[in-house]
Amino acid sequence: MSPATLVYIEFVGVFILLLWAVYLPFRGGQLYNGPFYCMAIGAYTAAYVTKMLGWPSGIGLLMAMVTGATAGFFPALAFSKTTGIVTATASLALIFIIQAVIRNLDFVGGAQGLWGIPKMAHLPIVVWVFVAITGLFVYRIDKSRVGRALEAMRTDPALASTLGMNLRWLSVFVMTFASLIGAVAGAFYAFTMGTIIAESFGFTLLLSTMTMLFIGGRYTMWGVLISAPILWGIPQWIPPEMASYTNIIYGALLVIVLVVRPEGLVSREMIDRLSVQLKRMHRQDS
């Protein structure tokens, strides 16, 4: 397999993890940008542990998960009390804060960043094993009481509250779990890139990820499996002369999808219909 294909596979895996991290709070109606901030923390933790301390990549990944979850838990306590635009705007500040903090920390390279990060062995396989495991977790959350509670929270938070759901702790749990996934995505990003700087985890990444989420389908976990490979692959497949038009293509796709199919390429109804179809086929077979 060519190096370009391997790198593509790694990046697609990273984006899928990040997209699921953003999807989970969105499931509960929260546009929470914490996963991006934890992606930075996870990336720098994994990079520092493997490059500066010389520890194995597996430990780096584990440390990234721990620091990401911890760093995600405390803001989640605050953001669990906010909703809608307040959560979106205030959590955006986390991204700028973490960038500023990183730039002022000399031991992680400051503005120069960290380079020469050792590559994890069998990285594409490890990334996709984590994608599979995370996908299973997200699916189980979706189908569980937590998923139904998130749905209720998104539809009518007041009603959900009167039904006895503890929306605050639900938000904290989902945001923390999302932060953990974001940190894992960050660690894999660091291993793929080999070099990281604070600016990598900023607005550009946020916009690309949101574009993928909205095009793929923001109300279901399956849409990102289509949008991430396609949107990340576009610059690789189009002729180099057209590469300058990538952002125009992204913008056009986003507008077209939002106008023609606002729920995204893969909607809940589509998944439900497919699920019913598959059950019928299974019953017929048996």
Add this chain to the structure above:
Amino acid sequence: MKGKKGFRSARSGGLGLALSICFIMTCSLLGSGITIAHADDAVAVKEWKIPMLTVLTGPVAFAGVPAKWAAEYAVNEINAAGGIRGVPVKLTVYDTAMDNAKAVQTIARVIPGSLVVLGPLDGRGSGAVAQQLLDNKILSLNSNTNATMLGSSKPYSVSYMQDPSKGNVVGAKRWFQLEPWIKSVAMFYDPTDPASKDSIDKFAANVTGTGVKVVPIEIGAGQLDFGPPVLKAMSQKVDGYFSSYLTPNHVAIAKELYNRGITKGTELMGSMAGDGPELFTTGKGYLENSYFCENLSPVNPSPRYRKLVEAFKKDFKGQLPNNTMNFCDAVYSIKTAIETLKITGDPQKLVRERKAIDDFLYNSPELEGLQFKYKNVNGEKVAPFFLLQIKNNQFVQISMMNP
């Protein structure tokens, strides 16, 4: 008998004539310097494919697009003169949009089959692709301009231009000689930009020997109002002001200083990051007599450079070329390497030929540039710098300085 003797004589005479002709031809060829290529040296490709990673969209597209132009200009010149070893060059330009992940993905795509890569243009992208360069042992001529940045991909990075941080120091020292009343300088820099941060660190470390005090003044990324940082600088009661910012910001700083009474112009110096066309449009009147340090002189009189300037002005609506014209030198250095090393482009010899080009260019012999001869020393381009001054709204060259 006579017939046989005659035949023998004619045969030996003919042989002697043939040998003589061969001898004369060989001497002529050797004397003219032409050697008959050994079969192993024969070029095995129909065109030399050189990929270039630059920023065609995004924050530094104002530099990335001229960089593409400069490389294409050099390629067109080379092809018009018969190509490299008789084979034309094909330049394929890729846009990284100043996104590190795209830079890594793109370089992974272009590396297979390539002998050498031009770019990425931006410093961050150049750092991001370091691992790919190391893994594939392929040379990139990019924006890693100093030892710190080059270290990340050593020895597979060669800077396409001189280190701007060194240029700032060299230029500033000359500035202090020309304006000896300057005893303290406020230096505006962007802490989020590794190159700007590197500049301030080197500046502060290297100009202290001149007796001039350096006062760093941070300007945050995305700053729109430069009044507060300028006021902060002025409150330090400095004699001079140095900006390592991009042109629009440098012009904004100059305007703020001018509007607050700093009007001589000689108190202000800009770096090569701030040499864009806005200096003479929105900056007209505010930058008169101010200094700039450059790694290419826009007023160089050499016919070759003047021809490039006219071609650039034609394609860019009268704009002057900037220091990304150094990509011309980069393309020509690849040509020199291929010709000197008799690179064949044979895929079977890819690893060996990549190494040969890398060894040749990483510590190069003297190379002919657009405006000067230069060398690469441990990947760093070692060449003169130029101190310029704006007089009557145009650049005038004051000094040429060796690093």
